[in-house]
Amino acid sequence: MGSIEKIHEMLTTKQCSCAELTKSYLKEIEKSNGELNAYVNVTGDEALKTAAIVDEKIASGEQIGMLEGVPMTLKDNLSTKGIETTCCSKILKGYKPIYNATVWDILSKQNAVMLGKTNMDEFAMGSSCETSCFGGAANPFDTGHVSGGSSGGVASAVGANIAPYGLGSDTGGSIRQPASFCGIVGLKPTYGAVSRYGLIAYASSLDQIGPITKTVEDASIVFDAISKYDDRDSTSKGNVGGDTYSKLNNDIKGSKIGIAREYIDGVRDDVKNAVLNAAKVYESLGAEIVYFDLPALKFALPVYYIIACAEASSNLGRYDGIRYGYKTSHYNGTHDMICRTRSEGFGEEVKRRILLGTYVLSAGYYDAYYKKAQNLRGTIIKAFNNAFENCDIILAPTVPMTAFETGHAVSDPIETYLTDICTVPVNIAGLPGVSIPCGFNAKGMPIGMQLIGKSFNEATILNAAYKYQQAAPENFKDTKWGVKL
Amino acid sequence: MVTREDVENIALLSKLFVPEEELDGLTQSMQEIIDFADTINNAPTSGEAFDNINNLSNVFREDEVVESYSSEEILKNAPEQAENHFLVRNRE
Numbered sequence: 001m002g003s004i005e006k007i008h009e010m011l012t013t014k015q016c017s018c019a020e021l022t023k024s025y026l027k028e029i030e031k032s033n034g035e036l037n038a039y040v041n042v043t044g045d046e047a048l049k050t051a052a053i054v055d056e057k058i059a060s061g062e063q064i065g066m067l068e069g070v071p072m073t074l075k076d077n078l079s080t081k082g083i084e085t086t087c088c089s090k091i092l093k094g095y096k097p098i099y100n101a102t103v104w105d106i107l108s109k110q111n112a113v114m115l116g117k118t119n120m121d122e123f124a125m126g127s128s129c130e131t132s133c134f135g136g137a138a139n140p141f142d143t144g145h146v147s148g149g150s151s152g153g154v155a156s157a158v159g160a161n162i163a164p165y166g167l168g169s170d171t172g173g174s175i176r177q178p179a180s181f182c183g184i185v186g187l188k189p190t191y192g193a194v195s196r197y198g199l200i201a202y203a204s205s206l207d208q209i210g211p212i213t214k215t216v217e218d219a220s221i222v223f224d225a226i227s228k229y230d231d232r233d234s235t236s237k238g239n240v241g242g243d244t245y246s247k248l249n250n251d252i253k254g255s256k257i258g259i260a261r262e263y264i265d266g267v268r269d270d271v272k273n274a275v276l277n278a279a280k281v282y283e284s285l286g287a288e289i290v291y292f293d294l295p296a297l298k299f300a301l302p303v304y305y306i307i308a309c310a311e312a313s314s315n316l317g318r319y320d321g322i323r324y325g326y327k328t329s330h331y332n333g334t335h336d337m338i339c340r341t342r343s344e345g346f347g348e349e350v351k352r353r354i355l356l357g358t359y360v361l362s363a364g365y366y367d368a369y370y371k372k373a374q375n376l377r378g379t380i381i382k383a384f385n386n387a388f389e390n391c392d393i394i395l396a397p398t399v400p401m402t403a404f405e406t407g408h409a410v411s412d413p414i415e416t417y418l419t420d421i422c423t424v425p426v427n428i429a430g431l432p433g434v435s436i437p438c439g440f441n442a443k444g445m446p447i448g449m450q451l452i453g454k455s456f457n458e459a460t461i462l463n464a465a466y467k468y469q470q471a472a473p474e475n476f477k478d479t480k481w482g483v484k485l
Numbered sequence: 486m487v488t489r490e491d492v493e494n495i496a497l498l499s500k501l502f503v504p505e506e507e508l509d510g511l512t513q514s515m516q517e518i519i520d521f522a523d524t525i526n527n528a529p530t531s532g533e534a535f536d537n538i539n540n541l542s543n544v545f546r547e548d549e550v551v552e553s554y555s556s557e558e559i560l561k562n563a564p565e566q567a568e569n570h571f572l573v574r575n576r577e
Contacts (some may be wrong), residue, residue, distance in 0.1 A: 430538035
């Protein structure tokens, strides 16, 4: 049973009140957040208000929904009405959205108890959470290591049991990579499955919101709740693939699980071995493993960085110091005001990506970079479509290595970009991917693997993830922190 | 080849200031990233032009008047406002 079902049972059988449960989470946050830096804003008063509503419902004998009264957290790029939403950037400090992101609209109507907003790389640009203007979030397995990024705060909080679940966003791996580093579950849904309305944009053709949880059941429950059609997102399709939770624990005998050689080559030995061991587990469950080549993958990373930075340079044009957020204090003329505001408000990595994006879109370079990258995006999509003619699921490492030590990522941008090599192809092709833990390295740091499915086949990959979780529970290890349910 | 002038030019287009002392370092770092991006030029160009993901396309609707936010609410986040408008001073 996952954390969500457990909490639901505790509440409905009156083992504890929602207020008591919420208070124990707030207490643990207070105790450990100094060291973890997972939360950047704790919203205790609002959480207790919602808890009181849920307790009243329970006391009056009303039925409560599965997510009702369950504490949770949101990455700080998801808009929350009246609650500061900063993207962990100086440029948005003090910004209080006047509307909710659709995902938070859905969950808050179900009386989800939001404990607070969690840390992230500034504007979701980073792989270690260290580009946050609040400093990075620590890894619950070893606080000398990073939590990963960009949704590092959510992963740190869930891994440390100071939130049962959270929502993050994934543009090039930002849900799956920190889930992998923190030994938990992260689902990046199909592009279009979850509304992006109210998600502060980084790269709109790649961004997608999804759950970060301790177990596969939890990810499935949360995904089913948030995957709804929304007319405020022009690329919304909603729940095309249908409910996933009822399909967990389906037999996978005869399923074809594909491994692309390009995904396995070049990753560290401990990661490679853990993924190949997982393949053996699937074989023992009756699945067939098929190997194939996916040569287009070698272009995925530059294609990703060109497209993501191009879109970011356009999306981040809105920060001008006029309508919201930070504004410089001394300037001469409006051009000077906007340049100073942006130069003082954005961090180094954000500026680097805006400049790169502007470069690849500028006259003379557009054809060689942006247009070529878009063309290759089509090639990569086609390559995945071909691969899925011979298999149902693709099994791959989530990250070529385990969590790096604090401070390591900052020194070399290209080396840091390379860590996204296994996750970005999924965003380029708009596919669903789930990362689950599949082992530990010699130092005890978690290793993650991802299961990639056809578009809108979340049910297939979550079922396969669930089967693995049942067969190899030793890889889903708890940490010393937080609330023990 | 990324030059100092390229970086100055794209910084202007991006409305960002690059301090003189950071210009050489940034030019070099941009060059490294562009070299990395250049690896796609070895890729065979195919006819698989990209036009959408998952057959998604823009959904159009009738242009109907619906309730929106009050300007008072929207202006709450503005660094400066006056007479129900965003205020932009020419100098400060």
